[in-house]
Amino acid sequence: MQPDSSAPILDVAGLSVRYGKVEALHKAAIKVRSGQIVSVIGPNGAGKSTLLNAIMGALPVSGHAKGAIAFRGEDVSAVPVEKRVERGMCLVPEKRELFSTMTVEDNLVLGAYRRKRAGERDFLDQLEPVFQLFPRLKERRKQASGTLSGGERQMLAVGRALMGKPDLLMLDEPSLGLAPLIVKEIFHIISALRQTGVATLLIEQNARAALQISDYGYVLETGELVLEGAAADLAQNPRVIETYLGLTKKVA
Numbered sequence: 001m002q003p004d005s006s007a008p009i010l011d012v013a014g015l016s017v018r019y020g021k022v023e024a025l026h027k028a029a030i031k032v033r034s035g036q037i038v039s040v041i042g043p044n045g046a047g048k049s050t051l052l053n054a055i056m057g058a059l060p061v062s063g064h065a066k067g068a069i070a071f072r073g074e075d076v077s078a079v080p081v082e083k084r085v086e087r088g089m090c091l092v093p094e095k096r097e098l099f100s101t102m103t104v105e106d107n108l109v110l111g112a113y114r115r116k117r118a119g120e121r122d123f124l125d126q127l128e129p130v131f132q133l134f135p136r137l138k139e140r141r142k143q144a145s146g147t148l149s150g151g152e153r154q155m156l157a158v159g160r161a162l163m164g165k166p167d168l169l170m171l172d173e174p175s176l177g178l179a180p181l182i183v184k185e186i187f188h189i190i191s192a193l194r195q196t197g198v199a200t201l202l203i204e205q206n207a208r209a210a211l212q213i214s215d216y217g218y219v220l221e222t223g224e225l226v227l228e229g230a231a232a233d234l235a236q237n238p239r240v241i242e243t244y245l246g247l248t249k250k251v252a
């Protein structure tokens, strides 16, 4: 874990979101430091996607955010989503938004489009590292992405995000709808990302899997962050165990 003294790469404070008159997020405060995996766990409808979309500046038109979002020390709360991407923020949304008729490789190349347009000569330099991280994608590089399994599609969505070489990767429920063995594989890979130096903000309903690979965690319930702490401590917290981890099961 990074020492707490290092400046956070993401520092969110007093972030509230409304959809019309309904407040979906109330004064959220979150910090992520480089090289860390931070998770936000919470049930369906708690406001997890709202939180991520607001940080990314990608709320639906009916959503209005207020509050401070500092990325690498600069306030980005008024910065449009494309510019947040340019600065190194990246969101893999709940809907993976792959181009299903395009091949795996072409989807990955598309993930580097912004870097290409910015004139970066080595814009494809993450292709091999991504293939190393996801050997299944390499095997299927010429296959149309629509023919992939759910787990492989999730891997492709994460791989495509990594092609842009982000400093902060935000993942909205990467385990959603996947079989337990595949969830394990995906989380193992997310955990391995730590070595690349990327910071990860992980939103999950699967509290057990998320806390196991995280440094720090937050619990979001009906729009409010009600608990936070080192992930290992949260996993031992009686309230977390009762509500999110089940009474009888212990975290390994």
Ligand SMILES: Nc1ncnc2c1ncn2[C@@H]1O[C@H](COP(=O)(O)OP(=O)(O)O)[C@@H](O)[C@H]1O
Pocket (backbone or CB within 6 Å): 019, 024, 042, 043, 044, 045, 046, 047, 048, 049, 050, 051, 060, 062, 063
């Ligand atoms: N576009 C929207 N318009 C109105 N209400 C919304 C919209 N998106 C989400 N909500 C509401 O905001 C709350 C939080 O939703 P969401 O952030 O998707 O939760 P989660 O990702 O934790 O399941 C829910 O009550 C949901 O109905």
Ligand SMILES: [Mg+2]
Pocket (backbone or CB within 6 Å): 048, 049, 050, 094, 172, 173
């Ligand atoms: Mg959601």
